[in-house]
Amino acid sequence: MADLLPELPLGKTWIRASEGESGDAVYRRSDGAAFAKASLGEGAVQLDEERRRTEWLAPFALGSAAVLDWHASSDGACLVTRAVAGVPASDLSASDLLKAWPSIADRVKALHEIPVADCPFARSLSAMFDRAADVVSRNAVNPDFLDPEHQAIAPPVLLDRLRAQLPARLAQEARDLVVCHGDACLPNFMVDPETLRCTGFIDLGRLGTADRYVDFSLLLANARETWTDAAQPLAARQSLFEAHRISTPDDERLAFYLHLDPLTWG
Incomplete structure (x- = not known):
């Protein structure tokens, strides 16, 4: 799923972090400032649901992540969020x-x-x-x-x-x-x-x-x-x-x- 990840500025890379229970591939940006989730098929639909909820909750200032990037196509989807400290x-x-x-x-x-x-x-x-x-x-x-x-x-x-x-x-x-x-x-x-x-x-x-x-x-x-x-x-x-x-x-x-x-x- 790495081909779904957005390009990064020179000197920064995506590092595979884990796989969630949903089957999403999770990547951490090398500077630790962001995470990306990539998913295929039905998982991409569920990832869009997460994107919408993350965008909705962010203004309530409860410490949840903010959406930095979103890409969806026939190949799959990728959600990039700001890392939550801690x-x-x-x-x-x-x-x-x-x-x-x-x-x-x-x-x-x-x-x-x-x-x-x-x-x-x-x-x-x-x-x-x-x-x-x-x-x-x-x-x-x-x-x-x-x-x-x-x-x-x-x-x-x-x-x-x-x-x-x-x-x-x-x-x-x-x-x-x-x-x-x-x-x-x-x-x-x-x-x-x-x-x-x-x-x-x-x-x-x-x-x-x-x-x-x-x-x-x-x-x-x-x-x-x-x-x-x-x-x-x-x-x-x-x-x-x-x-x-x-x-x-x-x-x-x-x-x-x-x-x-x-x-x-x-």
Whole structure:
């Protein structure tokens, strides 16, 4: 996909960085000031969705990336964004993540406080459930994304369990709709390694109006992989819900969205 990348001034080059879960090829500019994502086929359509969301969120000054360049053709698409300062929260030690956690929680809260009426993008539960049904029907679920206790269970069975809860979850979504990141995992939150303050977030392809527990479920579950003792996830959970003024977290709602998410990738 390197032929999709824009030309750079003399002395600067694109360096292959990684491949995202969506299959995009990710490149870092040699001076660290920008990143490029290149994608083909259906991935190019999804990349355009990320471009539109990134452009929309930038003026809210929450530390998200700005679009520097965009190119789409019959061959594919390439999105270039300004780098967000800091390191991914997933790179922090357990103790540093705990120190950074209140700032991360505040950044999520600021995103959720954007008026829903201002957001032109939806990440509705009905659409995500339909996506999960499609992925499951194509036998495209990645077992590595599943909770370990679910890896031995057939994806159609997992989907049916979630379907039984769907009416209640749809009613909750209607009562508590906010602007969500949609993929609120630690690699998508950037943190200043010196001050341990959250500087912003990246990878906005799933941003849209949704139940706030979409973000809570992924953030808490992903962070558990970093904690080294039982006290840390409990402290982080309490801090997150206190920041959002939620006195009684809904554990069943957390579990529902956590178990739905891995069925939507594929």
